[in-house]
Amino acid sequence: AQSVTQLGSHVSVSEGALVLLRCNYSSSVPPYLFWYVQYPNQGLQLLLKYTSAATLVKGINGFEAEFKKSETSFHLTKPSAHMSDAAEYFCAVTGPFGGTASKLTFGTGTRLQVTL
Amino acid sequence: ETGVTQSPTHLIKTRGQQVTLRCSSQSGHNTVSWYQQALGQGPQFIFQYYREEENGRGNFPPRFSGLQFPNYSSELNVNALELDDSALYLCASSVGTGWVFGPGTRLTVL
Numbered sequence: 001a002q003s004v005t006q007l008g009s010h011v012s013v014s015e016g017a018l019v020l021l022r023c024n025y026s027s028s029v030p031p032y033l034f035w036y037v038q039y040p041n042q043g044l045q046l047l048l049k050y051t052s053a054a055t056l057v058k059g060i061n062g063f064e065a066e067f068k069k070s071e072t073s074f075h076l077t078k079p080s081a082h083m084s085d086a087a088e089y090f091c092a093v094t095g096p097f098g099g100t101a102s103k104l105t106f107g108t109g110t111r112l113q114v115t116l
Numbered sequence: 117e118t119g120v121t122q123s124p125t126h127l128i129k130t131r132g133q134q135v136t137l138r139c140s141s142q143s144g145h146n147t148v149s150w151y152q153q154a155l156g157q158g159p160q161f162i163f164q165y166y167r168e169e170e171n172g173r174g175n176f177p178p179r180f181s182g183l184q185f186p187n188y189s190s191e192l193n194v195n196a197l198e199l200d201d202s203a204l205y206l207c208a209s210s211v212g213t214g215w216v217f218g219p220g221t222r223l224t225v226l
Contacts, residue, residue: 042220043218043219044206044208103161103164104161104208104215
């Protein structure tokens with residue numbers, strides 16, 4: 001069984017400040033981990049993914065995440081927030097691709113607010 | 117890449133009715149999954165199809181059913197709609213190690 005826990009349903013940062021969105025996972029198999037962003041009334045857009053290669057993963061729009069097996073974490077960061085980053089962010093986990101293990105299990109989401 | 121498309125964008129039904137939602141996946145993506153996202157929650161896995169066969173199902177009752185076709189399109193059918201079925205329904209297709217999501221269909225059940 002797999003699960004993810006996103007700490008903080010709402011995070012507010014000032015424009016230009018560091019963004020840190022927390023995600024911890026639980027998995028009985030080597031995990032693949034993802035961060036998705038969802039803007040209002042839209043679908044999910046992939047920010048980045050970890051698939052057992054480099055532990056520091058760089059994604060789109062300046063976001064990155066580090067896979068830490070010892071801490072079972074995959075936190076999302078961005079050095080400098082921009083107003084356009086305001087959205088809902090979801091962490092998700094899956095097992096190796098192929099078969100039923102490849103279904104995504106999502107966290108409950110973190111709403112990021114960026115203020116002036 | 118043509119992306120993943122879904123239709124319709126919005127849909128309003130009444131309790132007890134049946135609904136069919138459609139998804140068109142990217143060419144070559146032979147795995148498709150459907151998710152339900154209730155308001156304020158993360159997406160929940162409904163089921164997955166691989167080469168036109170269901171090969172995984174979440175905690176959803178049998179009135180949720182699906183089909184996948186050889187042309188990379190798929191359907192989600194929901195019978196006997198209930199008020200709690202109101203949600204955003206997302207289709208995602210995959211080949212390799214990534215999932216590409218469609219924009220979703222917003223279903224409202226009155």
